[in-house]
Amino acid sequence: MLRGIVRYCRFHNPWILYREPPFYRRPPYHEQPQSPLSLTGLRQRGFDGIITFAANEEQIKAFIPPGFPSVILPIEEKTPGYCSIVEKANTVGKVAAEHFLDRGFTRFAFCGYDHMFWSRIRQEGFVRRVAQAGYRVDVYESRGVPDPLTWETEQVSMADWLQGLPKSVGLMACNDDRAQQVVEAVKAAKIRVPEEIAILGVDDDDMICELTHPPLSSVALNFEEAGYEAAAQLDRQIARGRPSRKEIHLRPTHVHTRQSTDVLAVEDPVVARALRFIRGHAGDMLSVDDVVEAASTSRRLLERHFKDVVGASVYQEIQRARVERACRMLAETNWPLGEIAARCGFSNTVHFGVAFKRHMHQTPQQHRRRASQPNP
Template identity: 40%
Template sequence: MERNNHKLGTCINDALRIFIYCMAKILKVALMIERSREYGRGLLRGIADYADKYGPWAFYWCEDLFYRKSDKSKLPMLLKKWQIDGIIMRENEQAEKIIKMGIHTVIAPYTTKKYPGTAKIFVDCNAVGAMGAEYLIDRGYKNLAFCGFTEMQWSQERGEGFAKRAAKSGIETHIYKLPSEKARYTWDAEQTFMIKWLKSLPKPVGIMACNDDRSQQLLEVCKLAALRVPQDVAILGVGNDEMICKFSAPQLSSIARNHEVAGFEAAEILHKLMTGKKTSHKEAVVKPTHVITRQSTDFLAIEDADIIKAVNFISKNADQMIQVQDVLENVGSSRRMLEQKFRTELKRSILDEITRIRTDKIAKMLIESTLSITQIALAMGFSSDAHISRYFSSNKHITPLQYRKMFGQIF
């Protein structure tokens, strides 16, 4: 009897959950985000993950309509017809009209234009630029350059972040500037100018491009100029769009960002707006997470053979609890001499380099894998979660779990 009552109670609970689900209002969300680039695809993955957990949502795709000129003016009318509850969109010429309709909006701007009353997806471009400079400096580059689009605010901000970080290390940044209005829109004309600029730079040089599209253009111009990548020119892009980076020869290194996390946060903000819940947090931030090293930067801009051998040994054995003595034995050098070389060339000690490379490897595993903290600790030679947490926190000033929540993919 008791067992039957338990079964009956379970059935009633299941039926109640189904009833509540069916009675829940299905929120209608319009999406105007490009699917042709990793930035847009990453945001969309995060939005989909949120809707899957806290929906149901019905999605209406507006991207294709927007890019057909004949349909642009129809967007406000269609949104009204569909009775849209909210919209997540990239900045576009119809943005103000859509916002005036009173639809709850999360916008991802690419200009400095203000959109009062909306939530936004903000890209921390200064942090992106700073990470690019630090990465190239860590690889030994004393000559740095930035190549972007002069007329784009987000590109300027990345260049500023790059130059500011380079200046901290006493390095001047060579900034690429478009020659004229005419050449700006004629790629053939700009290539000639870019070749002259590249040839004028001191070598070897590490160049950060404002995005992956620009890095691909730089790569092609280097070929035309008979400059070797990465031996003469190292190229680093932004966005980690594999359809660009992996289909280039050599493959392009790029700064990865937390697109999915930002998309998830944007959806969370929109959900609160659509359901009338108060929220003081109206900004989802896209942050740089780490650099994906591929062939275009797989080079140490260092002449000293002992340092190259030491850094390569550390990188190869980063998952081991290696000590300074292990490095000295591999290189065959005295500690005093190798320490002096490290501090002169890399501005850090041998132990600092071991710590930097190991910490970066842990960070990469936290972001890219589904391994637990315990599994990562064991894989990296630590005895416990507490041990790896102390090690990681002392260098990144954040715990491994906090780091994963902030930058990791949503699995």
Template identity: 35%
Template sequence: MPELKRVMLLIESSRAYGRGCLLGAAAYIRSHGRWSVVHVERGLADEVPRFLRNWKGDGILARIENRRIADEIAEIGVPVVDLRGSHRPLHGAMLDTDPRLTSTLAAESFLDTGFRNFAYIGYPGVDFSDYRCDAYCEYLNSRGMDVSVYAPPQSRQQKSDVLAWESRGELEGDAIAEWLQSLPRPAAVFACNDVRGRQVIDACSRSDLSVPEEIAVIGVDDDEVICELSNPPLSSVQPDTLRLGYEGAALLDAMMDGHLAPSETVYIPPKGVSRRLSSEATAVNDREVAAAMRLIRDHACEGVTVQDLVQRLNVSRSTLERRFHAVFGRSPAMEIERVRMSRAKMLLIGTRYKLSKIAATTGYGTASQFATAFKRHTGFTPGKFRSQTQISP
């Protein structure tokens, strides 16, 4: 029987992101690994435990917040996989949530509900915040939209530590409120993480801006506690932390067996947007069109048809199609397919599901029907699209 591998888990349990990574690692250990695990309760930026300097182990799975922690871990001299995506371990590997897909999901969620005024608020100088800002602006610019980016007070622009930024952000309410008041409304605000999103909602209450009718907000991380502490509750992009922890553990296992670490960061797609009240506005004056869009968004992948919409809304098909096209520039049928295809792309990128399962999940009857619709919509077969875009484990 092979010997137990001694593994240190330096992953914070103070927030949902870290706990999700730990659960993903636990799933891998149960199914594959003979590991003896050491895990110490900690926050993201806590010091490396003193006993680690004398620890005799085989590998470390970590979320490395700063260079100091990275250097201390490097001195141990064992394979390291980092799940934070900021500081590459010496001779180690990095995984992270894909910032491009994260920002695209937020933008598409706002576009789906008719918003045309967009804004971003983050922590300048913090890597993940800057990545998401760049990706959000680039995507919306490619769609012909401008983005207003919040610039904090000058005295607060030098911090690169996210925890310091979050703490000082609690004192920025007046500055954020002034910025929000300057935006054309209704405005769709994408926040770099859930803490920043909660700070935006708090600033709205300071300046009598209604959420989501005047300011809609989406954060990132889907931390239920932080999201529910917001009033109204915060919508958030949900990272696939279980997969992140699982894939990270699998990669560490391979490295402990002598395999080389990948030279590039491995990006894991997010799972989707967890919708709560902070973004549940439809920036459309036509009530029937807004209701149709909500029904499509919620039920397109369950096989909803235009006739279902007509019956639910008690309007004629010609009237709904004319008014829908006037607002969105496309028909309800086109929107149903667009929502289905958006979900299908995420499944092709982020899973290894067979086409039959993707077809069933997205409202198509058979794999053949799905493949025909996908090629008509994208110009690619599902297999070709998957081979060009899927992230290798």
């Protein structure tokens, strides 16, 4: 998000930016201070506006003067009446659920923070999409503020919960930090990742995801563009001399698949072999006959098994895997469509565009703009 703020400043009137490192803030965000925060007296100190985290409305009123230009990233509760950065309801959880459903999972779990509203929103989206598919979600009930557990204590209770989950299970954590804790608790419980529990985080923080073992899959969000829009909204408030109530929407762009969910929860060995081959060769000019040969069966038998287990034909699954690969490339690279089409096994951009729109209900160009442009 900071990268987006800096990008806005680079192309507009330059700002003098002050960033307060989070670890200098005392006491913790969830405790109401007895003395003023270090950011009180904003106008007296020469500040023109602020983009900040805030636990709740009470904390906002403690250090932001009425009418002061501000953009809030709320933590514990929504902050109506302020310009805020929030997620569109159900979108992140829906993407996470579909990531597991596409891999054949029928057992699901969620681990978040009960006292943080954004975590509850992600949980609701996940539970709703899983329920639409005819399944249920086991939810970890944590003890939060005002009676927080130390991680040493919570790790024990979380490990007990994880051991009691049915296997194999697809587990969504509310963010990458929580997912990293789940991985540590899984190790303490001697459970294999991803074979017994596949773990998916949110935010796609490269540092956390790559340092975690195994590397952590994560739902990527449009943080940079939200930061850009936050800076633009703050600039407008400063210029007009009045606050705004606009919501800036965080939204998922794609799932960055790493080892923690690189598994297929499919008991049918024929279908599992075929799916593994399709995922491993999604960038090739793959045909149904290639998949039949890799699965060591007949085309008729494979198609019947696919219909029963996956609910789609082999060709449809090939196209779906190609489009999923293309979504990542559209969001993460500036490659032209022709190159992406070739790298995803399409013979030309026309075939690529038709298949993409059939699966995503938008064109590749629209998907790229949505992943890279600020909120409208």
